[in-house]
Amino acid sequence: MNQPGWNPVADLQQMWALPFMVNAYRAGTVLALLAGLVGFLMVTRRQAFAGHTLSAVGFPGAAGATWLGVPAALGYFGFCVAAALTIAAAPSSARLRFSEENALVGTVQAFALACGYLFVVLYHGVLGGTTALLFGSFLGVTAGQVTTLAVLAVVLLAVLAAIGRPLLFASLDPQAARASGVPVRALDVVFLVLLAATAAEVVQITGALMVFTLLVLPPAAARELTCRPAAGLALSVVLALLVTWVALGVAYYSPYPIGFWLSSIAFGTYLLARATRAVRDRVPA
Amino acid sequence: MTVAVPDQAPGRALAEAVDIRDAQVRLGGRQVWSHVSLRVQPGEFVAVLGPNGVGKSTLLQVVLGLLKVSAGEVSVLGRPPGETNERIGFLPQRRTFDSSVRVRGLDVVRLGLDGHRWGLPLPGTGSRRAAAKVAELVELVGASAYAGRPIGQLSGGEQQRLLIAQALARDPQLLLLDEPLDSLDLPNQGAVAGLVSRLCRERGVAVVMVAHDVNPILPYLDLVTYLAPAGTATGTPAEVIPTETLSRLYGIPMEVLSTSDGRLVVVGQPDAPAHHSNRHEQP
Numbered sequence: 001m002n003q004p005g006w007n008p009v010a011d012l013q014q015m016w017a018l019p020f021m022v023n024a025y026r027a028g029t030v031l032a033l034l035a036g037l038v039g040f041l042m043v044t045r046r047q048a049f050a051g052h053t054l055s056a057v058g059f060p061g062a063a064g065a066t067w068l069g070v071p072a073a074l075g076y077f078g079f080c081v082a083a084a085l086t087i088a089a090a091p092s093s094a095r096l097r098f099s100e101e102n103a104l105v106g107t108v109q110a111f112a113l114a115c116g117y118l119f120v121v122l123y124h125g126v127l128g129g130t131t132a133l134l135f136g137s138f139l140g141v142t143a144g145q146v147t148t149l150a151v152l153a154v155v156l157l158a159v160l161a162a163i164g165r166p167l168l169f170a171s172l173d174p175q176a177a178r179a180s181g182v183p184v185r186a187l188d189v190v191f192l193v194l195l196a197a198t199a200a201e202v203v204q205i206t207g208a209l210m211v212f213t214l215l216v217l218p219p220a221a222a223r224e225l226t227c228r229p230a231a232g233l234a235l236s237v238v239l240a241l242l243v244t245w246v247a248l249g250v251a252y253y254s255p256y257p258i259g260f261w262l263s264s265i266a267f268g269t270y271l272l273a274r275a276t277r278a279v280r281d282r283v284p285a
Numbered sequence: 286m287t288v289a290v291p292d293q294a295p296g297r298a299l300a301e302a303v304d305i306r307d308a309q310v311r312l313g314g315r316q317v318w319s320h321v322s323l324r325v326q327p328g329e330f331v332a333v334l335g336p337n338g339v340g341k342s343t344l345l346q347v348v349l350g351l352l353k354v355s356a357g358e359v360s361v362l363g364r365p366p367g368e369t370n371e372r373i374g375f376l377p378q379r380r381t382f383d384s385s386v387r388v389r390g391l392d393v394v395r396l397g398l399d400g401h402r403w404g405l406p407l408p409g410t411g412s413r414r415a416a417a418k419v420a421e422l423v424e425l426v427g428a429s430a431y432a433g434r435p436i437g438q439l440s441g442g443e444q445q446r447l448l449i450a451q452a453l454a455r456d457p458q459l460l461l462l463d464e465p466l467d468s469l470d471l472p473n474q475g476a477v478a479g480l481v482s483r484l485c486r487e488r489g490v491a492v493v494m495v496a497h498d499v500n501p502i503l504p505y506l507d508l509v510t511y512l513a514p515a516g517t518a519t520g521t522p523a524e525v526i527p528t529e530t531l532s533r534l535y536g537i538p539m540e541v542l543s544t545s546d547g548r549l550v551v552v553g554q555p556d557a558p559a560h561h562s563n564r565h566e567q568p
Contacts, residue, residue: 044388161405169400172388175377176451179349180401181370227387227435 004253015252023141027149028244031202034153035214036240038198040233043219045171049102050087053109054196055211057083058203060116067123076200083108084196088189136207138258152201168229210259214240217266221273239269300363302327302459302491303348308357310343317343320516328489330505332496335512341495342378345461362458374452378463381444386437390447393436394419397451422450442473462494466501474501
């Protein structure tokens with residue numbers, strides 16, 4: 001464990017002199033940017049449960065890839081996108097969609113977790129990385145991984161920028177959007193795949209159980225603070241970045257794992273946002 | 286069949302806003318209705334009445350081109366349905382935002398203006414013009430006082446005004462409203478009906494309003510169309526509303542009374558569920 005000094009600049013210099021910390025910060029920045037934006041739309045669409053499932057699917061993805069001896073990234077993306085397409089295949093009778101989707105999503109999640117456990121057992125129990133699969137490996141990120149993450153993030157964000165506005169319309173008001181010529185059904189599918197790819201990307205660093213810290217908490221906090229969509233997106237990214245940066249710094253100087261700090265700080269931010277809104281709602285503008 | 290006349294200059298006699306002739310719709314093998322005809326001229330305010338489940342919303346889906354007729358002719362603003370949707374404002378049925386929707390009324394109106402466009406809105410003159418247009422629409426429906434608040438926290442009547450503003454965002458020549466007065470209290474019903482009528486008169490917008498209670502809109506209507514499974518009866522309120530016609534169409538006793546100021550009031554239960562069909566399963 002490292003002891004912080006009394007000079008924050010020197011502390012930061014000391015921390016960033018270590019390549020693994022620099023990589024952790026780079027990877028964290030890419031993930032926070034991506035998760036802040038995609039997560040905001042996910043929360044707006046009330047698809048947090050689907051997002052949770054798509055993240056959990058990362059576990060069997062990675063375990064299966066390890067068992068078969070193929071690159072873990074292949075397992076993550078393969079499983080996550082397959083799960084997204086399964087969920088997207090749910091009948092989309094506009095009114096019933098979300099309740100039916102929830103039941104299907106739950107089924108997919110249970111099955112995926114069972115598969116993950118099976119793969120671990122098939123690998124004969126010495127899958128040393130199980131903890132990393134579930135709780136992440138922020139400090140083991142390589143420079144090559146950071147580049148891959150960044151390239152993928154650019155692609156995903158480009159897609160999001162192209163479909164963002166009709167997607168928001170379809171999310172808030174599907175019937176009116178459909179009448180305006182927005183392909184609501186196609187956007188449903190594209191967004192689920194986008195969410196799956198984001199989850200697969202974030203899972204590789206934060207682990208299957210910690211994805212949510214970045215995917216849900218910063219957007220949820222942003223939504224408490226503003227009801228302008230553009231400001232909400234921006235705020236969601238800013239909060240995700242702040243949470244990630246602070247958590248990495250605190251974890252470096254503490255004996256406790258990064259995942260704990262990431263979720264605690266994110267949760268604290270969310271509580272602060274709620275409290276701010278409660279105070280603001282009470283005081284008439 | 287009418288020849289589709291492309292509308293050139295405003296002020297010229299335009300093609301009918303809606304022209305449906307002897308149309309039939311089948312959904313999942315079941316015939317919803319047949320022998321339906323409806324003609325709406327520019328600037329006319331037409332109500333489509335009929336019992337629940339008879340396919341009134343289906344009729345609007347046909348006009349929007351979201352559903353094909355299995356027989357008959359349909360033309361909308363002089364073109365086949367679906368080709369002119371950017372000139373149509375549509376207010377879907379029973380749409381409310383619950384209190385968890387944290388988006389401002391202004392943003393919901395804005396979606397009606399450019400929510401269908403791909404790509405990101407660029408800041409600049411276009412964006413300022415859009416903001417000015419949204420403010421003008423909000424002013425028009427009298428929602429300026431609360432349009433900046435999250436829409437989920439507004440009352441049903443306030444939400445409905447903002448949704449009408451959204452439907453008007455692209456200066457439509459045809460406005461399709463699906464039970465816009467539903468779930469509003471009486472003063473709001475009157476106010477929204479008056480607002481729609483004003484748009485119709487002042488802007489020359491053709492309005493097709495699906496309703497199951499005719500009374501709040503009766504003073505403003507040019508034409509009434511009753512939709513029944515076997516066809517439509519269309520006419521001015523005075524022609525169609527006689528007691529026997531109504532009773533025959535709804536299959537229950539109806540009475541038409543005249544108030545002291547000469548207004549007609551329909552009594553009976555036009556909104557009683559005649560038969561519950563699968564209206565909620567329409568695609």
